[in-house]
Every structure is written in C-alpha cells, then in structure tokens.
Amino acid sequence: MQFRRRHSAFAIAREALRHHEGWQRTWEDRPLRRKYDAIIVGAGGHGLATAYFLGKNHGLRNVAILEKGWLGGGNTGRNTTIIRSNYLQDPSAAIYEKARSLYETMSQDLNYNVMFSPRGVIMLAQTHHEMRGYQRTAHANALQGVETQWISPQKVKELCPIINLDGPRYPVLGGLWQPRGGTARHDAVAWGYARACSDMGMDVIQQCEVTGIRSSNGQVMGLETSKGPVDCDKLGIVVAGHSGVLAEQAGFRLPVESVALQALVSEPIKPCMDVVIMANTVHGYMSQSDKGEMVIGGGADGYNNYNQRGSFHHIEETVRALVETFPMVSRLKMLRQWGGIVDMTGDRSPIISKTPLGNCFINCGWGTGGFKAIPGSGWAMAELMAKGGSPLADPFSLDRFREGRFIDESVAAGVAH
C-alpha cells in the first residue's frame, strides 16, 4: 500500500539534519463524520487490524475506528508480547498460524518496525502427561502446517542456558519448540496499523465513547457516541474485556466473563535469554525484552474484575515458579506490575462471529492469548464482515456454545496464554 511518507534510515538521516522537526503525525486527527460503510468499535490491535484488512483485502476504506480512550491502550499495550501458533485444535492452529505468518512481514507491510523477533518459543514439559500432550500437539501441528518440534532437555538447555533442568520437583522432560514463534513490540503493532489505516483514508477517532447502538428491523443502523451520532452499514465490536457492555447495548448476551490478568517486568539486565519459555506445570512464562527487562506473565483472577489490578498472590505464584525454573532471577527486582482486563469464554477460545443483530459482528473472548492473534484475527474478522463468512472465523462462531462444539485448548495440558 501507499504511505504518505515512508519510514527508512534515509528518512531519519534527512530529519536529523533539521533536528527532527519535519516529522508528521503518525495518524491523522480527523473529526467524526456522519456516515461510514463500516465502523469498528475499539482501536486496540484487533480492531485496528480488522479495519486495516477491510481496506487492504476488501477495498472498504470508508471506515471509522472509534476508541473510548487512546488507541492501543487496552490489552494491546499490556501483554507479554508472545507470538506463537503451536495450538492443538485445528481452528486455533489455523488462525494463530495465519497471525504468526502475518507478523513475519508486518514491519514491511506496515512500513513500521514492530520488531517481530522470531526468537523461538519453548513450552516445557515437566510431567509425563504434559509430555504426551505436547507430542500430540507436535503431531497435530505437522498436519496443520505449523512448524514445531519435540526437543530433548539437552536441547532446551542449549537454547536457554539459564534454565534449571533438574528442578527437584518437576525436572524438564523436553519441550515443544516453535522456532518461528517469538515476540514483537506491542505498542508498535497498534501504532503501525493506525498509521496504515489513516493513510488509507480511514478515520481513527480517539476519546470517542459509544453510548448506544441504533437498530431497525433487526439490522444495525448506527451508533450514539460521545462525539455525536453516526450511521453505518456494518458494525464490528472489538472491545475485549468491555464486550459485555457493548453487547448489552446491542441487545444480546455473551458467554464471556471479564477478569484481571497480570504481568510484570524486572529491571533491565544484559542479554541472558534468547527464547521465550512457557512452563505450564508450574504456571510461569518469561522472555527478555530488547530493553533487557525480563517479561513475566502472571495468572488470571478467578473472579470478575474491571479494575486492572488483580490479586497479588498470582504474582507470587508466578515468581515462585520462575525462581524454581530460572534460579538466577532470584536477585533481580520486579520493576513494575500491572493488569489487563481479559474476556474469557466458556471454552477459553475466542469468538469471531455474526450476532443476533444483523450486520453487527463481534470479535472478543481472546482471554489470555490475544496479542499473538492480532493480524490473523483482523484478517478473519474483516473477511467475515465483508463477505458474511470466513473459513478462519467460522469455527469461532457464537452458536458453538449451543451445539456443544467446543474449541478447548486446555486439553493439551497447555494453557492458552
């Protein structure tokens, strides 16, 4: 696609000569218009990616993305940035692998460096049961076109020298290795998409809260917002933890509960870990950011919560697991902890679906695993909104709960982080 101004080393050098006073807005600040072909509510990664692919894949550019706060300010900017697609069930593997492959070229596609770092992800097996589960995943992945391998403890140690293989409780029995998984810079994903959407002529409207959804004859007509009313032909609700509130405005209920999920980072240290490790038996996962911070994912609360704090005992459990798995972290210091509100569905898999309201679509329920899915989720949601169906999205429809057609990832002994 065409960008107003391409980013490059040359552009930086040029701007340096004029003290960087020539840079322009990353995305335009435009007023809300009266009518759009499509409106996306929620300018997080998933919402922005949906808009991007509506434009890029389906030629729909009269689009607004409405954001109650600031874009990328929800879970997009609050996660541990892990990208992997080594899921067990076909529909999950398909959409996460689509996402992972799109991450590989995202910096080039968006002309914005999202720092996708395919450094590899290991999911540790620490019980025989877990080992069998991951071997099953590896077999499934081979048929799903997802490149994963079952690796030995020695190989785990080679890839991650700071690991303690011989924990007295749960010695490492091996791992599921996805060499092309990794991490990316979360904020940059939102900013890069916002810039691309803006350059396609879409309106990214921040500080715009949706206060009502207008419909007629079971079809969506438009929205009431804090910046005035607006009409639309199609509506996509992509607001993660706040989905229940929007669904209520649209007149339907969701199989979703919102809970706080926590994460923390340590103070930065020199590079010591080149891969992402997830240890599900002991509930800990960790990677090292480019800045040097150890990025650590904590657990989710078991009770409904909208306050982005969460309970500290989850942090304690996670840190214990990490001190056991990586004993050298003990004398590092926790710099910052925070929480995000994640929306959990009945089977812990997402919803990308039509809704009982005509031309109103919803994308939510990513639970603890949303960031890694962003481009795939946007791709599938855009296709669903544009065409009324999408092979990637269809299995994640709302009716699966009535039919008992679960997409349950916890079965592989892994949890869906």
Add this chain to the structure above:
Amino acid sequence: MLILTCPYCGVRAEETELAPGGEAHLKRVDPEGSPEALEEYLFHRANPKGVHFERWRHAYGCGKWFLAARDTVSMEVFGTYPAQISEPPQELIDTIRARRPGWEPV
C-alpha cells in the same frame, strides 16, 4: 487481594483462603429444558461493571460455599450470605440500593 467474611464461620477470610466459583443464583437446567435454556445456564454469564452476585468457597477454612454481592469495579463488598437461597436476600438488595442509587437487580 480481596477479603470476604464467611457467613458460616465468621472468619474474615482473605482471598487465598477462598476459591471463587462464578456467578451466583444460576438455575440448573435439566434434560427437559430447551437448548436455549441449557446454553443460557451453561454459558451466559452476568458480567456487569458494577454489582455482581457471585459464589465463593471457604476452601481453606470451613469448606462452605457462600455468596457475595460485590462491585466489580470498586471491589466494594455489599454483603455475604449463605448459599442455601435462590435469590439474594431483600436486606442485601436494600443495602445495595442505598449504596448504589439507581441500581436494580436484573
């Protein structure tokens, strides 16, 4: 880190002594029920930003399940009550109304 008073043993128990159990007052649907009712029972959950009725078990204490009314944003606990009841007690409803004018039970 929540603290809730167990109505059975009177202990002000901290969250780590408790196990959360989801939405309270769900009505079980038996095989006679419609698929819609079953879906509702199994999956649809009240997910309010505000007053929520929920289940907790005093797992590391007396082992009893009890119910609580809590605000999911401010975390204010309006009250806890025994689980052997199919609707929240009127007294508690009144307390919540006093604390949250305009709130109505669903």
Add this chain to the structure above:
Amino acid sequence: MAEHLHTEVTALEPCGMILLRGDLEAEWAPDLLSIMGYSLPEQRQVIQSEAGAALWFSPDELMLLCEAGSVAEAVVQMQSACREAQAHALVADISDARARFAISGPGARLTLSKLCPVDLSEAGFGPGHVRRTRIAQVACAFWMTGPESFELICFRSVSEYVEGLLRNAARSHMGLEML
C-alpha cells in the same frame, strides 16, 4: 539477636481423631458429646474436656481428639448412639489422615505469622480459639495449648512439607524484635 524469640517445633505422636458431621444444633448433638465426655464448642472454639479436645470445624462439622488407643471403640459407640437417636450424622475415624505439630516458645506466634494469613496477635487469637486456614500452600488447623504454644494439624501426606515450613520459619526472627 532475637534469641529471646526462640521457637521449638516438635512433630507429635498420632492421637485419636474423630470426624463428626451432623446438625450441631439438633437435640442429639450435646447429648451425644456429653456421653462421650466432650462439650459442644461454639463457633471457632476448642473445648478441652476429660476425653480430649472438641474442635469446631464448621456449622456441621466437629473434630474430636482422644487417646490413640480408644478411638476405635469411641467411633463404634458414637455410630450406634447416632443410630439409636435416629440422627442423620456421619462419624468417621480419621486418626491416620493427619499429622500433628507443636510450636512453642516466645516466637511461636511469629513463626505462624510467617506462614498463615491470620492475625496472630494476642488480640487476634488466643487460647480457646481454633482456626482452619492455610499454612503456605496447604490446609491446616491450629489452636493454642498454652500461653506460648500451639498445636497444628495438617494432612498426613504433606507432613514433611509442613514440618519444613515450620522449622524454616522458626529459624530466625531477626528484625522482628519489636513485634
């Protein structure tokens, strides 16, 4: 440093333990207990009687302690008494299911304060109280057996873990002299 807060942790020999589940407010309950030589404790109380301690566990659950040798007979006696009274109750010998520890000395309260989320100040917990809670990551119950001594019970399978926790916590109270 903090020597005056010395704490002794002792693993105790097994004793008889009887689980009684039933409606403690029913008429038969105090009668049954008194026949057996126990008094009915109030909520969260422990009452020491000639037969042993009776611990309140929940509104429909008591744990009765007795001599190890007399538990089998006591259980049979209680079960038949319940039958006679046509009481809906469950009586079981659970003497082997738990391990017991004594924690004593001037640092006993502090030791438990490191492991249990319970107010163990004198104002918060005293003789006659029983508390079911967790000790680090497992369930436990404890009560006081003297001004500076506690008895703590936990499940048998985790007794080594709990003993490790207690000994570790009792090791040094440096920096806590003011508490």
Add this chain to the structure above:
Amino acid sequence: MSLRLSQGGRLIDRSKPVKFSFNGKALSGFAGDTLASALLASDHMLMGRSFKYHRPRGVVARGHEEPNALMNIGAGVFFEPNQRATVTPLREGLEAASQNHWPSLETDIGAVNGMLSRFLPAGFYYKTFIHPRPAWKHLFEPFIRQSAGLGKAPKEADGDQYEYLYQFCDVLVAGGGVAGLQAALRTGREGKRVLLLEQAAVWGGRAISDGDELDGQSAEAWVAQAVAELEAMANVTLCLNVVVSGVYDHGYVLAAQALPDHLPGGESPRERLWRIRTGKVIAAAGAIERPLSFAGNDIPGVMLAGAMRDYLADFGVVVGPRSVVVTNNDDAYRTAFALKAAGQAVPLIVDARPECDSPIIAAARAAGIEIAFGSAIAKVEGGKRVTGVQICAQNSAGSALREIACDAVAMSGGWSPAVHLFSQAGGKVIWDEASAFFRPDATRPPTGDDGVPFVSVVGAANGYLEAAQALADGAGEPVPDGVQAAIAAVWRMPAEAPAKLREKTWLDFQNDVKVSDVQLAAREGFESVEHAKRYTTLGMATDQGKLSNINGLAVLGDALGREIPQVGTTTFRPPYVPLTLGTVAGEARGPLFQPLRKTPMDAWHDSQGAYWEPVGHWRRPYCFLRGDETPEQAVAREVTNTRQNLGLLDASTLGKILVKGPDAGRFLDMLYTNMMSNLKPGRCRYGLMCSENGFLMDDGVVARIDEDTWLCHTTSGGADHVHGHMEDWLQTEWWDWQVYTANLTEQYAQIAVVGPQARAVLERLGGMDLSAEALPFMAWAEGELAGIPARVFRISFSGELSFEVAVPAGRGLELWQRLMDEGEALGVMPYGTEALHIMRAEKGFIMIGDETDGTVIPQDLGLNWAISKKKTDYMGKAAQARSHMTDPERWKLVGLETLDGSVLPDGAYAVGAGENAVGQRNMIGRVTSTYHSPTLSRGIAMGLVVHGPERMGEVLEFPQISGDVIKARIVSPVFFDPEGERLHG
C-alpha cells in the same frame, strides 16, 4: 572534586572504617555510609553509564529515586545487578562495580551512540531497521539488545533465604518523617492498633538533615521525643528499614523489610515480605525533588539540591569546593546556606523566577550570596565532571551572559508529593496550579471493601512541603500557610532554548529521554501521556519516573499547547521501589517450592529404587529400578511378573470419599452416569462422573458400605476436585437433601495385590476368608489381615485376579512389608504407574487424562453400558443431548495395532484424504494411549477414530512429524484375555 569534610555527617561513625571495593579498586568509608556517599567521599563522581547513549553519569539523588548510580554488587551466589548505590548500606568487603560499559567505566565504546544521538531520537527504531527482513533478527536486534540492558545477568542460584510475614492493624502509617510520626502519635493516642513503617534506617525524614525547627525545638529533639512516646505505646509498632511497596484492594499492603544485619548466606532471611491487612493507610511518604531541564543537566556533579544537602548533613560529603545553585523555588536556598556553613563557595544562586522576596531569600541576601533572578543555566560545561556553567536569561534562547567556573550544580525544580501509595489502589490526583505539583484529591480516594475511603495522605506527600505544615497536617490540625515564596512553573531553561540545547537537555536520565524527544512525540501525534511515555520510554526506567514524570508531562503539555491537567497523568503501579523477586517468592524454594504429597509407603519406595513421577502434587513410583535397568526394562519386568506371579501397587493416592445419609443414593444417581442407589451393600460398581457440560470428568469404583453409606473411589488427581464438586452440589443446589460427605483419602493406605498369586499371598497373611465364594468379583469385605483392620475390595484394573486392600494409613507400611515378606516365595514385585497403565491398556480400560481430555464424553468411549437409561437426569445428561454431542461423526474409541508391531508414537493423528477449508490435512482420528505390551510383545494403542467401531480391520495412516507414515489396523481395544478368565486367578 568530591570529598569528605573533616567534620560533620550525622549518620557516619568515623571511628569505624569500612573497607570495600569499586571496579576492583580498594576503597574505604565509614560505618553508616551508603555506597554512594562513600564513593563521593573518595572522589568517585562517575558512577555509571546511561542506557542508550552511554553518557557518563554520577549520582543525582539521595534515595530510591536515584536513576544513575546503579551497581553490580557482590559476586557468585550473592551477585546482584542494578543495586542503587544511594540505598546500599556500606558493609565490610562489599564489592561494587559500575554498569553498562565496555571496556571500562572511563572508556566506553558504547559512548559512540551518544555521538550519533542525533540519528537516534525517540522511537527511531520504529522507522528503520525494516529492510531487509532477516536483518532485524540477525543483525539489528542482537546489536540493540547488547547495547541495552543495565547490570549483568546473575549466573547462579541465590545463596540467601527469604520469607513472608503477615501483619494486621487498624492503621498503617507509611513513612516515619515528621508527618508520619505525628499521624502515628494521633492514631496511637486514640488507641488504634498502629503500624508505623519507615524505609530508612533512621526516623525523622528530611527534617533533621534540613535542620528544621519543630514546636520550638530542634528536629532532632522533636523526633527523639516522638519516637520515645510511640515506643511506649503498647498499641503501636514501629519498624525501620521497611519500605511500603504497594497498596492493594481491601486494605492489603505489601512492604519489604531489609535486614541490614543479615550476612550473605547467613541464617536469617535477607529480606522479608510483609503482607499487611489494615483498616486504614496513612501515607506519609514525603516528596521527591525534581531536576531542572537545562543542557548538560546530566553531567556528573549536577545533583538535586536536597540531595547535596543530605550528603553534607548525613555523611559530611560535598562535591566542591564551588557549587552553583539553580532553582525555581525557595527550598534550594537551604543548600546554599548549608554549603556556606560548611566552608564551601557558592558563587551564585540562579533563580529562574522574576525577582521576589521571602524570609529565606532575604537571608541569602544578608549572607552575601549573589542571586541572579530571572536567570537560567544555558549549558553546563564539562564531560565526566562539571567544570562550569553558562548563565543566561530565563526568557532567552540561551546566549550566555556570563560563565562561572564551578565543580557542582545543585538544582531544584520543586518537589513532587509522593502520591504513589494513594494512586496505586485507585486514588485520583489533582493538579495544584499554585504549587506546580499533583497532590492527592481527598475527594476521590481509594475505597475499601466497605466502600469507605481507606487511604489518606499527610505531610509533604499531601502537598505540605514545609516542616511546620507537615507537623500540623500529620496531627490532623489546620495547616498554616507556608512562608516560602511561590514556585515558578519553569520546566525548561532557558524558555526559548533552541533544538541544539534541547537535544542535550535530559528529562529521564537513565533512559536518556531528552526534551527534544518528548517534543518529537507530540509532533508525531503521541498526545496522550501514555502514548508519549511509551514512545519515548520516559518514566519507564528503574526509577519509574520519580524524577522525570512531571517535567516530561509539562514539556508534553507545552508542546501540545495544553495545560498539565489536560495532558493527564499516568497511573502509578506497584511496587513503589523495585522488589527483589526472591522476596516475592518467599520461602517457596527447593523442597518448599510446592507441597510434595507422599504416601505412607513412600520411604520404602524411595529405598527400593523408585523412579518417581509427579501426579498432581503426589509423587508415585513410575517403576522400581533394579540394578542397571532402564525404566523401560523395569516396566516390562513389572508387567510380566504381575501377570505371571504377583505384583503390588501402592494405590493410596486414589481418592476415597464417604457419602452418607438418607438421600445419599439419590445424590449419587445424580452425580454418576450410572445407577448407584440400587447397588447392594457389600458390592462394588464402576462409575463415571461427568461435568454439567457432558464431558467425562472422573471415574472409579463405588462400594456400598451399608444402607445409607457409599464409598466413592476417585482418580488420584481427582480426589479433592470430586469432593469439592460433591459439596458444591449439596450445599448450593440440593441443600435440602440429607447427605454428608467426608474425604477419607488420607485416612487409608491402599495396596493393590495383583496377579495369579494374589489370593495366595493374602491367605498367608491370614485373618479373612477371601475365597471366590466369600468374596466374589466386584464385592468387598471388612476384617483383619495380618492383625491389621482392613477392607478388601475385589476389583481389577489389570484383568488379573486382584484385591485392593485398604488399611489405616499408619499401618500401610506394615502391611506392605508383610506382603513383600510373605510374597517373596510367590515371586512378588512392586510395580509402578507405568505398569499399571500398560496392563489396563492391554485390557482396553480407559484412563482419565489419556482417553479423556476434557472434550470426550462417555459415549465416545463405548461406555454406554455405564450410562443408565432409566434415569431421567444426571449431571451432564442434558448437555450430552446437544447436536454436536450426538453427531455420528464424533470420534469413537477403538484399539490400534501397527502392521509392523512397532509402537505408535504418543499423540499421533490418523489422516484422511485432502485438506480442510483452511488448508490443513484432514484428520480422522488420533492415538490416546500407546505402549509396548510386554505381554503381547508388540505395540498396542487405543485411539479415537471417526466411525471407528464400524471400521474394524481397516488400516489407517499415521504420519510422523518426520513425514514417515505408520500404518495401523483398527481392532478391538481389548487386546488381552477378552473373555476375562484371568480375573478368577
């Protein structure tokens, strides 16, 4: 240069020298020094290198807010990176090394980044390194990672211990300065249970160093008196060296206690995490001084004015002899006085304000100190230390009016109340225009579980910066007006500084964020403070913006043409001060990491070569190794021996739940898919339990004990869950049903005695008639075996003649030992979980967790025989009627036999023709369990296959990850003894 004066320093003991080393060089300080004060005392002004440009940096601050002086401390198992020198107490033998440079602190190659800084503005990495694609991973990212990071990564496990402490109080006072002491006195006198915590090693906060006067006495005397009164109150507990780290919901507070007397590796813990539950929090954390933004404000020798005062008063250390003071407020004048009093030269006070007056300004004039009002520092001269400053008018573009040679610059941009604790739990802050800071908004405090405010703030943290004000505020009295002249909201100096200066004007020292970076962010549309912070990394360094936040906000507001309140503020997140991860983990390390559940026979197993397997929190023998055996060989031997002779399995971990009462039968009929109410006393029945979603959850044998009592066996991992599940339904749904349950799992040791000789060995023990007539299959009996009270269940999970014997746990080992002794002649061997699994698979018995995975219903497993047709309801029945559950395309259980006799790999999938809608190979089945059967000398497997039971004899293809294909035939899942004859011995 920096040096120690011959006198002064209230915290040091000059009679106690302390030796330490810095970058390998032997140095000496005094007891009471911090590492930073001791380094300054020996003229080590250069203490580290910055994050991005590797600029030389010295210490700026006195306490936890220090951004620059971060050290690698200690070695080996006691090594710790990023330790703030300003809060590291000096101790004998301390080894410190500066960070983030190569090859040395003085000569750092990374400083080339500084020369290129023009090409590396905020967010430059988003705009470049895009092509070619592989270069990011292989070239750019490794380079960026290597130059980023601060301290070295520790290499070893921690040599110290940590622990928790639970505390409860009515009032927690965080901070033992004047206001905190006052608040503790006030609430203590009211009789409240008060806990007063102070992060420093001394009481009184800044008042003593600043030489304040309180209630007509010296601060020192006042503090001593207040502490004495508090110590005398039985309801008040005071503790030093405890930093309050976070305030959480419902009055939960975390605090970290440092133990300065702890010796590395000593018996005491190194730090202790206090988990406090309090009714109220009174935050009295004081205020933090802000730097001023002028070019070169990061050169070693530029320090916060208050810090400079502290180093002098507390440690007798100065950077001198000539110091210029630069300020926008009155407070910094005190530094000038203190320096003068110590014989140092203060050639000029640069005051950005238009000429104004106040008692302290008058005093400066009277003392003959020159003051330049309306002035600014255009630029600091120097490289690795300050050599001078250029002075200009504040309202100018920075053309120098004069140059002053000096060794140090004391700067003060005003003070920011430490509102962190108030904000963490949800309190909102409000911009105070007159004082130019955010203060807590008392109308929007955090609320507790009762909905009532629970955090209040007093003293400097509440915006009352002067001692007399803090004294009144802490006491809850009306706060008098201050005597200082108003601060000027000067955020950048000079006001019209050109880009060239702004590019050398630091906001966030550690992360190297400059004024020009924040302006760039604003220009590029990162208008929200959260965007600007993330784009520039302002405030994300290890001081978490304690120094930089307000200045950054102001510069952002300036650039956007908005007032500070419109720009907003970021949320303060715990911890207030970085918290050691070991402290967070507490005692849970090594053997205490998690509870390890052991059966009564555990020690015996361990002594007999048990190869352990974790099962939930239990450990169980996977097999027993003899001699040089591999586990595979041991398992084969155990299977063969059990089938031929006699095997013993420790089955104590199986759940055993007693269910009793008039409604117990009815209850179990709801819980299990099959009928339990019609089971006869003395008999056993295998039962299945499903979740309300219809999925198979647990299984086990149920024995009816008497008319109203059943004993339910569960899987090892499922005991607690199933018991909780039962209690859930009894308490919350069918509370009028008369049923009690008791989880007796741990009361009994259970031993499976299995094999053709099983009856024989039990008969040798004596005590019970276990003949086929007296104890038929699926019956149980009670009695004594070898003098031990026992229940014997005649059930079989192996297909062999088998008895499960339950005895009181305390006698389990005795029974086990007796069985081993008596069985010796009969060929007894213990076996582990893997032999158990193989034997059940040979018989086609399903295993929860293998054949089930949370998505499987009993109907998938051919278990329809265990689903009662008579019952109108049971848990999961309604869900099992849904369309996807009754779909004939569901995969069903079959046996699988490889054509070549090999063992199918775990988790292998069978493929059909073609691909699905998203391009994945179509799968038609999968392996659920697979083993080498020693009995049949070939691979056997169970699996779920679409239309499986109707396709007996068909051959399926199972591709390997390598691409090779293994072929296997669909067969009956019962591989061995299909007639079940062996059950009878």
